Amino acid sequence: MATVVLMPAVVADAEDAVLTAWLVAEGDQVTKGQELAEIETDKANVEVEAETAGSVGRLLGSPGERIAVGAPIAVLLAAGEDASAIAEALGEEAPSAPPSGNDSAQPPVRRPGERVFASPLARRIAAEHGLDIAQISGRGPRGRVVRADVEAVIAAQAPAPTPTTDAITAATPVVQPAPAAVAPHHAEAAPSEAAPEAGGAYEDIPLTGMRRAIARRLTESKTTVPHWYVTVDARLDALLAYRKQLNQISPVKISVNDLLIKAIAAALQAVPAANAVWNGESIRRYSTVDISVAVSTPVGLVTPVVRGVEKLGMSALATTTKELIERARDGKLKQKEIEGGSFSISNLGMYGVRDFCAIINPPQSAILAVGAAEQRPVVTDDGALDVATVMTMTLSSDHRVIDGSLAAEFMQALKTRLENPVLLAL
Secondary structure (H helix, E strand, C coil), X not given: CCEEEECCCCCCCCCXXXXXXXXXXXXXXXXXXXXXXXXXXXXXXXXXXXXXXXXXXXXXXXXXXXXXXXXXXXXXXXXXXXXXXXXXXXXXXXXXXXXXXXXXXXCCCCCCCCCCCECHHHHHHHHHCCCCHHXXXXXXXXXXXXXXXXXXXXXXXXXXXXXXXXXXXXXXXXCCCCCCCCCHHHCCCCCCCCCCCCCCCCCCCCCCHHHHHHHHHHXXXXXXXXXXXXXXXXXXXXXXXXXXXXXXXXXXXXXXXXXXXXXXXXXXXXXXXXXXXXXXXXXEECCCCCEEECEEECCEEECCEECCHHHCCHHHHHHHHHHHHHHHHHCCEEHHHCCCCCXXXXXXXXHCXXXXXXXCCCCCCEEEEEEEEEEEEEECCCCCEEEEEEEEEXXXXXXXXXXXXXXXXXXXXXXXXXXXXXXXXX
């Protein structure tokens, strides 16, 4: 049976993604797991893999095209199938035709009690404008209502603008009096071109789909998620000595960031209530620790996920993290490598930044902002003045999930493990 490849929902609440490149051509034989296309999301450029083996019967999108999540992008044929199987498969999966004219404002024909398929964003916008989502026609797959459908109804209901006095005045030609003659010795040479705008020369850089989506999602995060901040200083001398010992026996180089990720995992296990996310009507608590690592790339910030950190040894963790960072910078991450995770780490210490506050990446509930490890004066337990390597960390948490006391408890657990790294081996 022919298989329809759909545009994946890489990011929660995403309604579309950009098809950036095809990695196969029609007629090619593909194996299960082979990369078919590259798509651009708000987190990364990821590759769409074939879920079954077969031949490429049809490619349904062009590079650069923005395609709705869940819409068909390709059809894979099984052995012995021909073009008729393509039409049959698309007849089952093809999305509804886009509305024309005022069709988007016409209520759909639905049976009483019939389930309405709609994206969370479409539901929210409809609720904000007092619209019944069940009365809106959907253009998504299987009639799913998406943001564009709701916005079309809102636009159709908006009253037509009426001419204003200013508009009428602007539309009426005004005859200006001829300028008075100016004495030659007072005259200034008129510029041959319009003067440049104030502020000097500049260049407008077009937004990529990823940069636009990052701006949208982080703006939504900052305005809809109640951020709570807790800052802690940790002495790292013992951790740096521990790292030196590990690197003498480890087959791969272990970084301070690797140890930080491991310490975060240990702290989340010690304070399991912090290893959770907001789930609308519930708080979802995880038993495993999956941590997103913020990686700066030329196209924006990418956050690949290191999974099962609590089960990884230091060498395995360092290898996994290094590979993910390299693929992130090369734009070669797979969809599964950026999905999920309840916690993120963003380290700007290498830039000499002492401390900062990071924005939570929904649906996650926390992100740790890590500053530079630097020599600072400290007071020892016996009251003496000394010098130690100190690092400032600031936790940004979703107060709905991790409130003040829980955030403080987690940060204390993290500080304890960084200052006593032998605990990371337990």
